[in-house]
Amino acid sequence: MKILSAEQMRKTDAATIEALKITSEDLMEHAGDCLTQKILRLIDYKSSVKIFCGAGNNGGDGLVIARFLFHSGHNVDCYYIKSEKYSADFCSNFKKLERCSKEIIHQIDSTNSFPKIDPTDIVIDALFGSGLNRKIEGTIADLIKHINNSKAQIIAIDTPSGLSDYAIPDENDAVICATRTLTIQSPFVSMLLPENYRYTGDIDIINIGLSKEFINQLDTPFSTYGENEARYTLPNRPKFAHKGTFGHSLIIAGAYCKTGAAILCSKACHRTGTGLLTVHIPQKCIDIMQTASLETMVSADKGLDIIESAPDIEKYSAIGIGPGIGTHPKTAEALHATIKKAKDKQLPLVLDADALNIIGNNKQWLNDLPTDTILTPHIKEFDRVFGESKNNLERIEKICQNTKHYSIIIVLKGAYTAVGLPDGTISFNTSGNPAMATAGSGDVLTGIITALLAQKLTPKDAARYGVYIHGAAGDIAAKNIGTCGITAQDIINYIPLAIENTKKPEIPF
Numbered sequence: 001m002k003i004l005s006a007e008q009m010r011k012t013d014a015a016t017i018e019a020l021k022i023t024s025e026d027l028m029e030h031a032g033d034c035l036t037q038k039i040l041r042l043i044d045y046k047s048s049v050k051i052f053c054g055a056g057n058n059g060g061d062g063l064v065i066a067r068f069l070f071h072s073g074h075n076v077d078c079y080y081i082k083s084e085k086y087s088a089d090f091c092s093n094f095k096k097l098e099r100c101s102k103e104i105i106h107q108i109d110s111t112n113s114f115p116k117i118d119p120t121d122i123v124i125d126a127l128f129g130s131g132l133n134r135k136i137e138g139t140i141a142d143l144i145k146h147i148n149n150s151k152a153q154i155i156a157i158d159t160p161s162g163l164s165d166y167a168i169p170d171e172n173d174a175v176i177c178a179t180r181t182l183t184i185q186s187p188f189v190s191m192l193l194p195e196n197y198r199y200t201g202d203i204d205i206i207n208i209g210l211s212k213e214f215i216n217q218l219d220t221p222f223s224t225y226g227e228n229e230a231r232y233t234l235p236n237r238p239k240f241a242h243k244g245t246f247g248h249s250l251i252i253a254g255a256y257c258k259t260g261a262a263i264l265c266s267k268a269c270h271r272t273g274t275g276l277l278t279v280h281i282p283q284k285c286i287d288i289m290q291t292a293s294l295e296t297m298v299s300a301d302k303g304l305d306i307i308e309s310a311p312d313i314e315k316y317s318a319i320g321i322g323p324g325i326g327t328h329p330k331t332a333e334a335l336h337a338t339i340k341k342a343k344d345k346q347l348p349l350v351l352d353a354d355a356l357n358i359i360g361n362n363k364q365w366l367n368d369l370p371t372d373t374i375l376t377p378h379i380k381e382f383d384r385v386f387g388e389s390k391n392n393l394e395r396i397e398k399i400c401q402n403t404k405h406y407s408i409i410i411v412l413k414g415a416y417t418a419v420g421l422p423d424g425t426i427s428f429n430t431s432g433n434p435a436m437a438t439a440g441s442g443d444v445l446t447g448i449i450t451a452l453l454a455q456k457l458t459p460k461d462a463a464r465y466g467v468y469i470h471g472a473a474g475d476i477a478a479k480n481i482g483t484c485g486i487t488a489q490d491i492i493n494y495i496p497l498a499i500e501n502t503k504k505p506e507i508p509f
């Protein structure tokens with residue numbers, strides 16, 4: 001799904017109106033109906049609802065919602081901001097609401113007209129939409145503070161008032177802190193940044209049927225990657241397949257007392273369907289590895305406690321390096337040698353964890369990476385490699401710059417993991433949950449992506465699909481086990497089912 005800017009959304013609205021031969025008021029009525037249906041599933045019938053409307057079309061959406069909730073029997077009060085100018089669709093829907101009940105409509109013209117908001121109330125924020133390009137000041141800023149201080153549940157329509165489509169507000173800016181945001185058609189980039197979760201809360205995408213034809217013509221570097229995009233990415237297995245059909249993965253991981261990282265990575269690689277797997281580890285890790293992962297072959301490094309040498313890579317289909325290897329200078333030398341070998345052979349490569357920390361100390365090695373190498377950093381690792389960033393919006397911009405400059409793929413891990421491609425585009429993953437914030441989860445992702453590369457998925461597909469499967473397995477684990485105490489092994493256990501859910505249905509005889 002493409003992520004559009006506020007201006008592109010405005011143009012899409014206009015194109016939809018033209019294509020369907022309807023009025024803007026008709027589109028607002030439909031949007032309000034779709035939004036109300038979602039709200040009715042979220043709130044209790046006995047809840048008291050207070051809707052705050054601005055003077056523009058976001059306020060018009062709020063008026064439509066107020067009318068539908070009133071007709072559904074809810075206790076609704078609608079508050080609108082006094083203004084010298086209201087949009088035409090606002091005025092039309094204001095008259096419709098007046099015909100329903102004038103008693104539920106209240107004007108706000110000063111702080112004295114602010115209503116009392118109880119913590120048990122449901123507040124609907126329809127003050128400003130995504131088109132706002134200035135800071136909110138004066139009475140409306142005071143109103144936003146009043147709403148935020150109420151402790152009530154807040155549902156923002158389109159976007160929390162005060163939050164623009166591509167920004168992180170300053171600490172003292174007036175911005176609604178919503179419990180949940182109902183955004184129309186697609187989220188904005190600003191909604192997917194960790195700093196802005198305090199404003200958006202959980203996000204629901206409300207599809208109102210805007211013109212797909214027009215959206216497909218729009219140019220944007222941003223998109224979301226979810227169930228629809230993941231479907232059928234990994235081909236079904238041929239009937240006469242054998243283990244050689246699905247590649248031979250090489251994992252270079254582990255150090256003495258850090259064998260667990262290598263084990264988790266290897267198990268995830270197996271569960272994702274690699275045909276064969278060899279793990280290159282220090283000698284002291286061999287017995288532990290061969291006991292913990294019976295299916296895994298071992299390549300013994302000459303080092304006892306750490307990896308000191310680059311293995312022969314001739315027979316492998318893809319290589320994953322980094323979990324638990326440490327940053328010893330000898331390990332760094334082995335890493336660099338393996339990178340250069342992989343570039344010579346043009347073998348697909350995944351770098352994670354300590355491999356990234358080593359590169360952070362040797363940034364010139366970025367020039368030695370094979371084309372489409374996949375880097376999977378968390379925020380701190382990203383900053384070590386690509387320099388400190390003041391916020392995640394700056395990191396997003398650095399992803400675009402560095403993926404193009406080095407012709408690599410960057411997977412910046414987080415709640416909406418961002419996958420940046422060499423063409424400068426970024427997709428935000430929609431699977432996963434907070435239960436996955438656990439030790440070893442990143443090692444699992446490395447194993448997943450390495451296995452997909454071994455099965456001949458392109459690096460682009462392996463990165464995006466791998467991130468999705470990782471999150472989907474975590475979602476299944478959370479559903480079956482709960483969100484507290486999930487381990488990396490739990491995620492591994494559900495990888496096959498997550499993959500199965502994306503497969504093309506088999507045609508039975």
